Amino acid sequence: MPVPSAEFKRALKKLSDKDKETLLLRAARRDAELYDTLCYELLPDVTSETVFEQASDQIHELFAVGATGRLLNRSLTKALSKSTKEVARARRITKDKRLEIDLNLYALRHIFENYTGQFESVYAGFYTATARLAARTAQLVLKNLHEDLRLEYKADLDDFLTQLHARAKSRTLKFELPRELELPE
Numbered sequence: 001m002p003v004p005s006a007e008f009k010r011a012l013k014k015l016s017d018k019d020k021e022t023l024l025l026r027a028a029r030r031d032a033e034l035y036d037t038l039c040y041e042l043l044p045d046v047t048s049e050t051v052f053e054q055a056s057d058q059i060h061e062l063f064a065v066g067a068t069g070r071l072l073n074r075s076l077t078k079a080l081s082k083s084t085k086e087v088a089r090a091r092r093i094t095k096d097k098r099l100e101i102d103l104n105l106y107a108l109r110h111i112f113e114n115y116t117g118q119f120e121s122v123y124a125g126f127y128t129a130t131a132r133l134a135a136r137t138a139q140l141v142l143k144n145l146h147e148d149l150r151l152e153y154k155a156d157l158d159d160f161l162t163q164l165h166a167r168a169k170s171r172t173l174k175f176e177l178p179r180e181l182e183l184p185e
Contacts, residue, residue: 037093048096055090056106059083063110073118077125083107084133097144101153104137108160119167127169131177134160138181150183157181 004012015023028035039046062079087107091100111130119127134157141153158180164170165179 033089033093040093048094048099051090051094052099052102055086055103058086059103059107060110062086063114073121073123073126076115076118077129080107080111080126080129080133097140098149101137101140101145104133104140105153105156108134108137109156112160112163116163119169124169124172127164127167128173131164131170131173132175134164135175135177138178141181142183147183150181154181154183 012020024038028038036051040051062082063076084107087100087103090103091097108130115126119130121127138157138161141150141157145153161178161180164177170177
């Protein structure tokens with residue numbers, strides 16, 4: 001992403017309000033994420049909760065529509081990859097790290113409620129992607145949340161991590177999967 005130069009900033013300041021509005025509307029029409037970011041910043045009825053609802057609906061839709069077919073494990077892996085991108089998009093729009101954690105947990109809950117049978121498939125892609133998401137979410141909780149808030153997430157994450165470690169595939173992972181969310185004392 002380019003960094004605006006001093007010359008660019010001076011030229012922008014010289015523009016009239018009408019020209020700035022025209023330029024901003026043109027940019028928003030070309031970039032959906034910019035439009036969503038501007039809506040979040042400018043409109044009072046677009047909040048973190050509404051962004052969470054939209055993103056969680058999109059994640060649910062990705063798994064409902066995308067997770068079908070003969071190669072279910074592969075389509076689940078693709079749906080998980082797309083849902084991870086949706087979570088990143090929501091974080092970029094709101095700059096809210098807790099929203100990212102909540103959406104990751106939403107995706108993990110959906111997986112563990114509906115698709116754990118696919119962990120036993122001969123293909124390890126979906127299991128590995130799920131384990132990676134759980135490990136990343138645990139890191140985000142420890143890195144970005146206050147100590148008091150970490151307790152809210154501990155039970156869910158510990159449950160997911162325990163279920164992942166109960167599978168034989170946990171021994172073949174090429175990264176470290178924590179056994180539980182370790183809270184510093």
